[in-house]
Amino acid sequence: MTDILDNLSEIHDLHRSLTIIQNLNVGVIVLDKNFKVKIWNSFMETKSGIEGYRINDHSIxxxxxxxxxxxxxxKIVEAFSMDTLVFSSWEQHKEVFNFANRRPFTGTSSEMMMNFTFIPVLSLTGKCEEVTIIIYDVTDEASSKLSLQAANKKLHELSITDRLTTLYNRGYWxxxxxxxxxxxxxxxMPITLMMxxxxxFKNVNDTYGHPAGxxxxxxxxxxxxxxxxxTDIAGRYGGEEFAILLVDANRESAFxxxxxxxxxxxxxxxYYEDMVIKFTISLGLCTLSETIPSAQEWLVSTDNCLYFSKEHGRNRTTQYGLNDTEETMNIKPEYKHGIKK
Structure with missing residues (x-):
């Protein structure tokens, strides 16, 4: 009689445990070493559309x-071999089961995002015979985090971008x-600064108006x-002045x-409204060399080339450190600002 009562008690405990597992608001899967499903709770049935009786004793x-x-x-193999609990967050993997997000209005994802815990189930002899996988629906939390990251990224982009030209602003450049x-x-690595x-440009604004400018x-x-x-890095340096870092560009390719x-x-x-506007630009180039002692001197050398172009007819390119030719002039170190635009 006592044995019968003990068996009934064990059955009751097992039934209670299974009832709890079935009604947990997380996915619970138990797999054996052959990846056959031993437990597939109601959460998994609802999310997958596959009833437990269909998948039980079949390979997942x-x-x-x-x-x-x-x-x-x-991860399943790792849990079997390590005999230790393994956790993985949604950030470490893409959607695994591709379950639909049942609450699409509360997040930005159409698919459910999941955290996983893998728990080795040891037998009485201490061997890992099964692995329990617990799946957590973290779509709302993940969507909130992704939205925050996107907002922060947008704020960062705004903080480094010139709004008019959408190039980098001067500070970031x-x-x-x-x-x-x-x-x-x-x-x-060769690199050339272009300005x-x-x-x-003042005549453009004065003649056609600032919106046209x-x-x-x-x-x-x-x-x-x-x-x-x-790979090049372009920015608006001043009102009508632009600066570009031509990465991996020597003198010839930069020119x-x-x-x-x-x-x-x-x-x-x-073409702006009923106006037709034509214009040109003047350019300066300086390929970085070991003789240029600082980033500031690099900038000054390039700026000097730009002003040399403006002083010598405009609509031309001046390159630092080359012999005088029709389109490239040797700018001496003592050449300074102050040339009339």
């Missing part, structure tokens, strides 16, 4: 073949200048973006880029 990969070579299988100078000192401004700045920015690479930009601007026409 029969119903989810995309998992066979996935991150999940590696100058940080890039210092970084690239230091990188060159370590790696000796240019729009010729007679803004349109000119935007279109110059668009031309610039089309002519440079994604070709500068001339391509100059000619593209010269050939371009801005």
């Amino acid at each position: 990969f029969e119903f989810f073949p995309n998992l066979a070579d996935s991150w999940l299988k590696d 100058e940080e890039c200048l210092k970084q690239q100078y230091n990188i060159n000192r370590r790696t000796l 240019f401004d729009i010729d007679h 803004d349109a000119v700045l935007r279109e110059v920015s668009a031309i610039l973006k089309k002519q440079i690479r994604s 070709m880029v500068a001339e391509r930009i100059r000619k593209a601007v010269e050939a371009h026409t801005v």
Whole structure:
């Protein structure tokens, strides 16, 4: 009689445990070493649309073949081999089961984001015979974090971007200048600084108005973006002045880029309302060398080349450190600012 009561008590305890497992608001899966499902609770039934009686004693990969070579299988094997609890957050993996997010209005994700805990189940002999996988729906928390990250990224972009041209603003661009100078000192990778401004831009504003001048700045920015690479670093340095770091560009290749930009601007026409606006730019180039002692001197040398171009006819490119030719002039170190625009 006592044995019967003990058995009934054990059955009751087992039934209670299974009832709790079935009604937990988390997914519970128990797998054996052959990846056969031993427990598939109601959470998993609801999310997957697969009833427990259908999947029990079948390999989980029969119903989810995309998992066979996935991150999940590696984690299951790890739990079996390590005999220790393994945790993984949603940030460490993509959607595993691709369950739909049942609360799409509370987050930005259409799919459920999950945290996982893998718990080795030891037999009476101390061997790991099964692994319990607990799946937590963290879609709301993950979506909130992703939204916050996106907002912070947007704020950062706004803080470093010139709103009119959508190029980098001067403050951030100058940080890039210092970084690239230091990188060159370590790696000796060629890099050239280009600066240019729009010729007679004051006349554009005075003749056509400041809104038209803004349109000119935007279109110059668009031309610039089309002519440079994604690795180059372009910024609006002043009112009508632009600065570009041409990464991995020696004197020859940088000059070709500068001339391509100059000619593209010269050939371009801005149509603003009923006005037709033509304009040109003057450019200065300085390829970084060991003789330039600082980022500031690099900037000054390039700026001197720009002003030399403006003093000598505009709509031209001046390159630091080359012999005098029709389009490239040797700028001496003592050459300073003060040239009339």
